[in-house]
Amino acid sequence: MTNYDAAFHALADPTRRAVLVTLAQGPRPVSELAAPHAMALPTFLKHLRVLEDAALIATEKRGRTRHCALRPEALRPLEGWLAAQRETWAARTDRLADHLERENPDV
Amino acid sequence: MTNYDAAFHALADPTRRAVLVTLAQGPRPVSELAAPHAMALPTFLKHLRVLEDAALIATEKRGRTRHCALRPEALRPLEGWLAAQRETWAARTDRLADHLERENPDV
Numbered sequence: 001m002t003n004y005d006a007a008f009h010a011l012a013d014p015t016r017r018a019v020l021v022t023l024a025q026g027p028r029p030v031s032e033l034a035a036p037h038a039m040a041l042p043t044f045l046k047h048l049r050v051l052e053d054a055a056l057i058a059t060e061k062r063g064r065t066r067h068c069a070l071r072p073e074a075l076r077p078l079e080g081w082l083a084a085q086r087e088t089w090a091a092r093t094d095r096l097a098d099h100l101e102r103e104n105p106d107v
Numbered sequence: 108m109t110n111y112d113a114a115f116h117a118l119a120d121p122t123r124r125a126v127l128v129t130l131a132q133g134p135r136p137v138s139e140l141a142a143p144h145a146m147a148l149p150t151f152l153k154h155l156r157v158l159e160d161a162a163l164i165a166t167e168k169r170g171r172t173r174h175c176a177l178r179p180e181a182l183r184p185l186e187g188w189l190a191a192q193r194e195t196w197a198a199r200t201d202r203l204a205d206h207l208e209r210e211n212p213d214v
Contacts, residue, residue, distance in 0.1 A: 005119050012115035017188075024195035072196040075189045081124075082182045082189075088131035089179040 002077040003054065010054035011078075015039070016047050023057060023070040030059075030066045109184040110161065117161035118185075122146070122154050130164060130177040137166075137173045 010016055019033055034044045048068065051057045056075070059068050117123055126140055141151045155175065158164045163182070166175050 004124065005121065008115050008119035012112050012119060014112065017111065020192055021195075024192040024199075026199055070192065070196055072193045075193045079186050079189045079193075082186045085127055085131040085177065086179045086182045086186075088128075089177055092131075092133055 002074070004078070004081065006054040007056060007074065007078055010050050010056055013047065013050075015044070016051055019047065019051060019068075020056065020070060023068060024072075027067050027069040030068060033068060109181070111185070111188065113161040114163060114181065114185055117157050117163055120154065120157075122151070123158055126154065126158060126175075127163060127177060130175060131179075134174050134176040137175060140175060 011020075015037055018037070022028060022033060030045070030048065033048075034041060037044055048057070048059065052059055054074075056071055057068050058071055059066050061067075118127075122144055125144070129135060129140060137152070137155065140155070141148060144151055155164070155166065159166055161181075163178055164175050165178055166173050168174075
């Protein structure tokens with residue numbers, strides 16, 4: 001089940017969004033993910049933990065290095081939530097237009 | 108221009124998402140929006156301010172009441188951002204499958 005609080009919170013930070021953009025191109029070791037970010041490693045690891053707790057990424061230890069991968073299926077429910085609100089609004093606007101047309105057929 | 112930090116932060120709260128679900132059905136006065144939420148009015152107004160600062164809703168004063176409306180166009184860039192990451196990942200997975208098929212045509 002999607003934790004919308006955790007997922008949207010994880011997305012509300014530019015470092016974490018940049019990590020997701022990189023991981024969309026394929027899994028990466030943590031060291032490679034961290035390199036472009038000008039911050040202490042523990043700070044960066046906290047960002048990864050927020051993404052992992054929100055189930056947006058998965059991490060896996062291989063030997064002595066930890067690898068991260070995007071969980072693309074976690075993005076769908078978020079898109080779905082946003083689309084649902086937009087479509088509810090659009091359906092209402094269409095009904096309103098139909099109603100006005102029936103009330104004022106000559107306009 | 109979309110402020111992704113502010114928009115995703117605004118979405119990371121159940122009260123604020125509930126307000127957006129209600130507003131998707133049409134504009135509402137603040138008093139009507141606040142009624143189902145068991146919290147002090149100032150707390151609720153802070154949630155509305157977060158949504159307004161993120162440009163997810165617009166508010167307008169009519170006489171003595173303030174009305175809120177969804178800004179559905181603000182949802183599109185967020186959906187687009189999520190879809191872009193998902194599609195980048197999918198394209199990569201497709202390329203990988205093609206590559207494996209060429210390397211192992213008999214499998």
